[in-house]
Amino acid sequence: MTPIIKTFNLTKIFGSNTAVNSISLEVHKGEVFGLLGPNGAGKTTFLSMLCTILKPTSGTAVINGYDIVQDSAMVRRSIGIVFQDPSVDTDMTSRENLQMHADLYDVPVSEQASRIQEVLTLVQLEDRADDFLNTYSGGMRRRLEIARGLLHYPRVLFLDEPTIGLDPQSREHIWSYIRQLREREDMTLILTTHYMEEADELCDRIAIIDHGSIVALDTPSALKQTVGCEMILLKTEEPEKLQSLLAYIPEIDTIRVIDDEVRISIPNADDELPRIMEIAFREGVHMSSVHLSRPDMNDVFMHYTGREIREEGPESVSRMRMMRRRSRR
Numbered sequence: 001m002t003p004i005i006k007t008f009n010l011t012k013i014f015g016s017n018t019a020v021n022s023i024s025l026e027v028h029k030g031e032v033f034g035l036l037g038p039n040g041a042g043k044t045t046f047l048s049m050l051c052t053i054l055k056p057t058s059g060t061a062v063i064n065g066y067d068i069v070q071d072s073a074m075v076r077r078s079i080g081i082v083f084q085d086p087s088v089d090t091d092m093t094s095r096e097n098l099q100m101h102a103d104l105y106d107v108p109v110s111e112q113a114s115r116i117q118e119v120l121t122l123v124q125l126e127d128r129a130d131d132f133l134n135t136y137s138g139g140m141r142r143r144l145e146i147a148r149g150l151l152h153y154p155r156v157l158f159l160d161e162p163t164i165g166l167d168p169q170s171r172e173h174i175w176s177y178i179r180q181l182r183e184r185e186d187m188t189l190i191l192t193t194h195y196m197e198e199a200d201e202l203c204d205r206i207a208i209i210d211h212g213s214i215v216a217l218d219t220p221s222a223l224k225q226t227v228g229c230e231m232i233l234l235k236t237e238e239p240e241k242l243q244s245l246l247a248y249i250p251e252i253d254t255i256r257v258i259d260d261e262v263r264i265s266i267p268n269a270d271d272e273l274p275r276i277m278e279i280a281f282r283e284g285v286h287m288s289s290v291h292l293s294r295p296d297m298n299d300v301f302m303h304y305t306g307r308e309i310r311e312e313g314p315e316s317v318s319r320m321r322m323m324r325r326r327s328r329r
């Protein structure tokens with residue numbers, strides 16, 4: 001796999017605070033790569049260095065073959081940025097807004113009209129392209145921001161919390177555009193999110209950042225496997241009988257009885273469940289409930305950071321971040 005981003009001991013220190021601590025990683029071409037971490041973990045600082053908004057204190061990174069410090073102008077041409085703060089001018093239409101950005105980003109004049117149409121179609125805003133943005137919903141504005149980040153054919157698109165504050169339906173739409181981008185535009189996407197489900201659904205690989213360092217990096221399924229096994233929980237009036245019937249199944253890691261429940265720890269619980277049900281049925285063991293549980297990204301996050309992301313709440317996080325950014329300006 002060809003890396004499109006490589007970071008080498010990338011570090012950012014603010015006074016006595018090491019916000020990003022010597023991060024070295026590779027992002028492959030065509031990947032959707034997620035950054036997860038608690039508040040203040042260093043995600044935005046890491047992204048800001050890659051986007052050439054902040055200079056590293058030490059270390060470096062190469063994007064699309066260009067060094068973020070030496071060749072920052074070429075890095076900027078290679079990337080698109082969709083950051084969280086709403087930055088669209090609501091007294092314009094989508095088409096006018098995109099036209100202005102096509103000029104800013106030096107999209108060749110002969111290609112501008114067709115490219116604008118292309119990105120509008122991609123985010124399904126073509127029917128509303130000539131309406132003023134103050135008539136748009138939050139989800140539509142976010143879609144326009146994505147379209148704008150794509151105008152100049154970037155090789156890498158950075159999305160900071162792309163669906164924060166959106167309703168579930170708008171979120172699903174954004175997910176589907178992100179998937180299409182990878183397919184249609186042969187693009188690499190780096191996103192930060194506070195939604196565990198989003199990271200799980202969208203990302204090929206996820207890096208968990210805590211206190212400025214990467215504490216885990218792998219595919220969502222591999223990360224989940226590191227934190228625990230899948231479980232099948234069967235309630236029955238004959239738990240000991242069921243335990244002895246199932247005990248010989250070689251795939252089972254452990255099988256325990258607690259009260260009226262048989263608890264089976266087993267990899268690939270989905271695949272093994274029909275066989276377990278068949279044995280119980282054949283031997284006449286009646287079950288009052290069958291429950292399948294597997295570790296999710298919340299368990300992974302908790303395992304590696306010692307914190308529950310739900311406690312922080314994405315909306316309050318969003319507000320805090322906006323306030324912080326405004327106070328930095």
Ligand SMILES: Nc1ncnc2c1ncn2[C@@H]1O[C@H](COP(=O)(O)OP(=O)(O)OP(=O)(O)O)[C@@H](O)[C@H]1O
Pocket residue numbers: 014017018019037038039040041042043044045046317321328
């Ligand atoms: N411009 C700055 N000046 C001083 N300290 C900063 C600056 N930007 C970030 N920091 C500090 O660096 C650390 C990392 O912040 P960063 O915004 O990168 O975290 P984050 O993971 O993006 O958090 P969140 O999810 O809350 O946005 C924090 O301790 C933060 O206070």
